[in-house]
Amino acid sequence: MSVDKVTVTKRCITYVIAEAMVYLLIPFFIYVDKKYHLDILKWILFSYFIYTMFNIPLFLSMANEKIIVSDTGVMHVLPTKKIRSYRWRDVCKVYLDSCGRYTNARVVMKIYDGKKIKLPYYLTEYDLLKEYLVERGILGMYSDSPLYYYSNMENKSRYSFDRSSTTQFFDECKVDISEVIDKVKSKDYLLAADILNQKTDIGMDESFLYIRQMKAMI
Numbered sequence: 001m002s003v004d005k006v007t008v009t010k011r012c013i014t015y016v017i018a019e020a021m022v023y024l025l026i027p028f029f030i031y032v033d034k035k036y037h038l039d040i041l042k043w044i045l046f047s048y049f050i051y052t053m054f055n056i057p058l059f060l061s062m063a064n065e066k067i068i069v070s071d072t073g074v075m076h077v078l079p080t081k082k083i084r085s086y087r088w089r090d091v092c093k094v095y096l097d098s099c100g101r102y103t104n105a106r107v108v109m110k111i112y113d114g115k116k117i118k119l120p121y122y123l124t125e126y127d128l129l130k131e132y133l134v135e136r137g138i139l140g141m142y143s144d145s146p147l148y149y150y151s152n153m154e155n156k157s158r159y160s161f162d163r164s165s166t167t168q169f170f171d172e173c174k175v176d177i178s179e180v181i182d183k184v185k186s187k188d189y190l191l192a193a194d195i196l197n198q199k200t201d202i203g204m205d206e207s208f209l210y211i212r213q214m215k216a217m218i
Contacts, residue, residue: 003132005070008125010061022051067117069132071204074109076117086111088204089194094133095142107133136205137212141189157209159202163217170200184214 060079068075073087092110097118099106105121107129119126133139135155159170166178177199183192192214193207202210 003128003135005068006125006129006132008067008069008119008123008129010065010123012062012122012124023048067119069129074117087194088190091190092188093142094138094190096139107139136208138190138208141212141215155209157206157213159206159210161210161214161217163214170202173200175199180211181214181218184211184218189215 057079063079064077064081065079066077068077073085074091076084076086078084090112092112094107094109096104097106097108098104099120102121107119107126109117109119111117119129130139137155159168162168166181167174167176169175177196180192180196180199183189183195189211193204193211196202196210197204197207200207
């Protein structure tokens with residue numbers, strides 16, 4: 001795999017420039033209002049104060065929030081710096097969603113507890129994240145689009161799945177994967193990959209590819 005781990009931050013250069021331009025106007029307004037409209041200067045400054053209060057969550061998100069995706073799972077560092085860690089078994093679904101007027105322009109990671117981690121296309125590391133998900137077949141597991149379902153199909157698991165049996169061989173070890181098969185049938189692909197790795201210790205990257213193979217055959 002060419003990408004082992006991806007760290008996505010919420011720092012968007014467009015937003016940073018826009019916010020900087022807004023605050024760079026403060027000296028101009030102060031100069032103009034002190035010279036011509038001193039009586040409304042306090043209302044201008046009060047408006048900036050209110051604007052800043054409403055934007056504190058955005059500022060904290062840009063400064064602190066990040067999502068780290070690796071073979072161990074997904075770690076979400078919140079704007080408050082609180083950390084939420086999810087194993088792949090905790091992730092219900094990974095799919096593409098619309099973002100504004102653009103289709104398939106946002107990666108959504110849905111957690112079993114109902115939370116959603118949404119990563120739009122304008123984030124700097126978005127393309128790298130998609131590459132990570134496509135390489136392992138994760139995005140193709142849940143996408144109906146042939147663009148992602150068949151992407152990177154040449155990257156196959158080194159283990160072959162025999163659909164005629166619930167017992168499979170992994171490095172000469174015989175393993176019952178009936179639970180894994182049940183999870184694939186119920187479309188809990190990431191949970192199935194996590195269970196498979198626990199049973200076989202072949203690694204999550206290999207488990208993802210094996211589950212993609214199973215999905216195509218079951």
